Amino acid sequence: MRESPGELNGGGATPPHALFIPSAGMGHLMPTFRVIAGLSRQGIDVSVVTVLPAVSAAETNYFNGLFADYPTIGRVDMHLLPLDASEFRNEDPFFLRWEALRRSVVHLLGPIIASASPPITAIITDITLTSCVIPIAKELRLPCHVLFPTAATMLAVNAYFPIYLDMAVPAAAAGVVGDVDVPGVFRVPRCSLPPPLLDVNKLFTKQFIENSREITKADGVLVNTFDAVEPAPLAALRGGRIVPGYPPVYTIGPLKPHVIPKAGEKTAAQGRDGSPSLVDEWLGQQPARSVVYVSFGNRSAARLDQIREIAAGLEASGHRFLWVLKTTKVDREDDAELADVLGGGYLERVQGRGGLVTKGWVEQEALLKHPAMGMFLSHGGWNSALEAACAGVPLLVWPQLGDHRVNAMAAVRAGIGAWAEHWGWDGDGDGEESLVTGEEIAEKVKDVMADAALRESVAVARLEAAKAVAEGGTSYRNMREFVGKIKQGA
Ligand code: UDP
Ligand code: UDP
Numbered sequence: 001m002r003e004s005p006g007e008l009n010g011g012g013a014t015p016p017h018a019l020f021i022p023s024a025g026m027g028h029l030m031p032t033f034r035v036i037a038g039l040s041r042q043g044i045d046v047s048v049v050t051v052l053p054a055v056s057a058a059e060t061n062y063f064n065g066l067f068a069d070y071p072t073i074g075r076v077d078m079h080l081l082p083l084d085a086s087e088f089r090n091e092d093p094f095f096l097r098w099e100a101l102r103r104s105v106v107h108l109l110g111p112i113i114a115s116a117s118p119p120i121t122a123i124i125t126d127i128t129l130t131s132c133v134i135p136i137a138k139e140l141r142l143p144c145h146v147l148f149p150t151a152a153t154m155l156a157v158n159a160y161f162p163i164y165l166d167m168a169v170p171a172a173a174a175g176v177v178g179d180v181d182v183p184g185v186f187r188v189p190r191c192s193l194p195p196p197l198l199d200v201n202k203l204f205t206k207q208f209i210e211n212s213r214e215i216t217k218a219d220g221v222l223v224n225t226f227d228a229v230e231p232a233p234l235a236a237l238r239g240g241r242i243v244p245g246y247p248p249v250y251t252i253g254p255l256k257p258h259v260i261p262k263a264g265e266k267t268a269a270q271g272r273d274g275s276p277s278l279v280d281e282w283l284g285q286q287p288a289r290s291v292v293y294v295s296f297g298n299r300s301a302a303r304l305d306q307i308r309e310i311a312a313g314l315e316a317s318g319h320r321f322l323w324v325l326k327t328t329k330v331d332r333e334d335d336a337e338l339a340d341v342l343g344g345g346y347l348e349r350v351q352g353r354g355g356l357v358t359k360g361w362v363e364q365e366a367l368l369k370h371p372a373m374g375m376f377l378s379h380g381g382w383n384s385a386l387e388a389a390c391a392g393v394p395l396l397v398w399p400q401l402g403d404h405r406v407n408a409m410a411a412v413r414a415g416i417g418a419w420a421e422h423w424g425w426d427g428d429g430d431g432e433e434s435l436v437t438g439e440e441i442a443e444k445v446k447d448v449m450a451d452a453a454l455r456e457s458v459a460v461a462r463l464e465a466a467k468a469v470a471e472g473g474t475s476y477r478n479m480r481e482f483v484g485k486i487k488q489g490a
Pocket of ligand 1: 297
């Protein structure tokens with residue numbers, strides 16, 4: 001394949017060569033890319049299974065960027081086997097992608113490993129592929145670690161969910177999901193669970209349960225979090241209170257960004273191509289802590305009437321704002337014009353009062369560190385939450401789907417954000433009753449911008465995050481231990 005970096009495992013016969021099998025969706029890929037880059041920087045020979053075609057344009061750009069920035073990383077293309085989507089009705093495009101990936105991996109991963117040179121000595125995969133990858137790794141006697149791309153609180157839910165279903169509670173036994181009281185963590189009300197979990201016959205739920213059961217056979221679980229921000233679920237997982245004998249949980253966050261800024265870039269809020277960015281120019285002109293940043297991640301798209309209410313709310317808040325607007329789940333399909341979506345005159349009107357709306361991809365992690373950032377109205381994706389905490393920017397979490405309500409509970413508990421608890425989300429229907437009005441949005445934004453206590457507790461979390469990754473910190477030590485295992489092929 002390529003030259004190996006030498007005999008890093010103490011002069012042993014086989015040099016370490018880690019194979020990553022990533023999933024899909026930027027929330028899964030961002031932490032994966034960051035771990036890949038981290039291992040590569042430590043001199044470990046790394047290869048990455050690259051699935052073709054990618055599901056979104058952002059994924060293609062980031063895969064290409066990774067291989068350009070880290071030329072020693074090996075790329076192993078895997079052409080996805082066709083999936084008959086008519087088998088599945090109304091499934092989310094990302095869930096379908098995971099299913100296609102899972103089926104492809106079962107057939108294609110063995111031959112990929114067999115033809116790798118130097119030989120593969122360790123496997124790292126994503127939670128969504130766990131139940132397909134671990135049996136292959138076990139058969140080949142290769143150590144396998146799983147990257148869990150979101151909060152440890154959600155990992156605790158993930159670990160406990162099959163146990164909850166197996167319990168002799170009649171409703172659970174009949175497949176009816178109620179509140180889930182995760183030992184040592186908290187009770188997650190039914191209405192805050194990822195909505196597909198409420199139906200045990202859903203494709204996502206079947207995948208989720210299979211993966212939760214199989215992860216117990218992993219050699220370790222990597223989580224992009226740090227001990228001080230989520231102590232309770234980590235203690236419960238590590239102490240075997242949720243699943244006795246659960247694999248070691250390596251908290252290794254907040255993970256360092258992997259993108260290497262190009263020469264001449266002012267901030268990484270610019271495009272990867274180094275082109276001058278409107279966002280970058282604009283942010284530079286805003287006063288310190290004055291901007292409300294609004295983004296709902298890479299795969300949550302609000303409906304049109306809700307978008308109009310958000311627009312009205314941001315304008316009525318009286319604060320400056322930067323809004324990254326998405327109108328479709330998959331970015332390639334997003335061909336709507338902002339002016340049509342927001343109504344005539346909106347963009348010009350807010351521009352004069354310090355409002356900027358963009359549809360493009362932004363380098364969010366860097367952007368959050370800009371001194372002009374005042375708060376982040378976010379969907380509650382855990383990568384976003386940690387990026388905000390590291391930058392000392394308070395969150396206002398408005399969950400949209402999936403694990404976002406569990407993450408919101410974790411964020412409030414950690415003192416890094418407020419949660420708009422009564423605002424609707426995926427599954428609440430399209431009716432007017434589920435619409436959050438512009439007035440409500442404006443009020444909450446004003447409250448969080450004025451919340452000095454929250455700002456203070458986020459500042460503490462920011463320091464804790466820095467401590468965790470500094471030499472001797474919890475995440476630093478865990479990363480060293482994990483790297484040591486990979487070097488020894490353990
Ligand atoms: N992201 C970004 N620019 C964008 C949108 C998203 O850099 O325009 C990054 C964001 O910084 C985060 C990831 O994509 O690292 C999204 O992950 P998260 O867990 O926050 O949410 P998800 O998109 O999975 O719902
Ligand atoms: N998840 C999981 N097992 C799976 C698939 C997903 O534990 O097999 C987790 C995933 O990491 C996330 C949650 O379930 O915490 C909801 O997944 P979704 O894709 O809806 O959210 P996203 O990952 O995009 O934030």
